Amino acid sequence: MMAVALVLSAVPLGAETLILGTTQVPRHFNGAIQSGIATMMPTAQIFASPLRYEDDWTPRPYLAQSWEVAEDQLSVTLHLTPDATFHDGMPITSADVAFSIRTIRDNHPFASMLAPVTSVSTPDPLTAIIHLAHPHPALLLAMSPALMPILPEHIYGGPDLADNPANLKPVGSGPFRFVEYRQGDHYRLERNPDFFLPDAPRLDGLIVKIFSDPMTMLLSLESGEIDMILLVSGVHDIQRLQAIPGMQVSDAGHEAIGPLNWIAFNMGKPPFDDVRVRQAIGFGIDKRYILDQMMAGLARDALGPIAPGSPFADAGIEPYTYDPVRAADLLDAAGYPVGADGLRFTARMDFIPGVPEQGRNVAEYMKSQLAPLGIALELRSAPDFPTWAQRIATHDFDITQDNVFNWGDPVIGVHRTYLSSNIREGVIWSNTQRYSDAEVDDLLARAATEPDPEERAALYARFQHIVVEEAPILFINELPLYTAARAEVTGLPQSIWGAISPYLTLDREP
Incomplete structure (x- = not known):
């Protein structure tokens, strides 16, 4: 570990301290007011949440040892684990839960996640009752570690939340305690000896080494300078890692992240205000070639707006298949015949910089x-x-490639793209396509409050079919998310949240 050891020469490493590599640079460590993988990864280690999820979509106890959803679906009662403490030794109480939920509701970028929460009552120190304006079936998933960190009110309370020093020196109750952050270089966490779950975590500590160059990070893993890389998405990087003898390379988990790569149209501008033009482009590109050749079979097909690993994904969607004759007929019918110069029209296409395999190459x-x-x-x-984000957010585009995540429940990460009420100016990852369909608005409104899973799935199935047919977006692939680790690393994070779940079983063989 020479290169990393030199950088971390002043940091005594425990016998079971793993060094992880990442290109993600956290602005701070308060996941209650900040989204994004860079913050979510450490948030899930430093903070505990009411519930957690493993390799399925079933909630499990975490800070809440049990919970009940009211018969009218208008409240959820959490019964907290007794004797759980924050890293400074202070007990975790229902007041901290209430403070955290209010903080997330009022500050987190995922505005729909806790929007129906009207209040949180605290009848005793170990009971918190979340009151809702209407049924909110997304709430239990929203209690995951990366989305609902429970903050100590005595540390984070007050008017200066955005500038609170604890955002950079966090105090939580998760499996690991914060030690230091050298911005742009690394952050270090150590095992929480008073963690409320027995026999967890298994590691003495974690060091997350930040790399500005992905290739340097891969070389560091190959040479043994680091132990593991999370969220590898580059096709050539994955293939290179798979060729290394003894290297563990796995795409297990991450279903709740649901990262989709797609092509979006600006429906406020001709010719993309005509559904026939959008459909024609769907039939005019050979998505199978993109998946099999450009993505080398490492990325799953994206059929529609809900990622394939979600329980709400409808496998019966009929995708656009390569059919240039049908594409030409649609363009003729839309009033865009081939001109004397051989052109029907010219359009400008944008793509996210820095992700060539998903962006520039597809374009x-x-x-x-x-x-x-x-x-x-x-x-x-x-x-x-x-x-790029400024151009798309201000509708200064014709067509763009984009990466957008589902974030578990459609209410959290899907609705924002299709609700006509979310056509906003200057906000990236809103309804930047300016798509508006009254039936879709109604379906999403009903699905957001429908407590019956089967009824909810039926509403989302209809929604998916409409969106694919109307084609405000052409769905290309699910971004590959791979974990690569040296042979001696065990207990890789393979839950539905993958890299942004607590690393309770991560370990190294002696």
């Missing part, structure tokens, strides 16, 4: 595929992510 392939149809795509690169 270049689409350009070559659509040219014979008479559609000239002009590819526009962006110097950085903020530039």
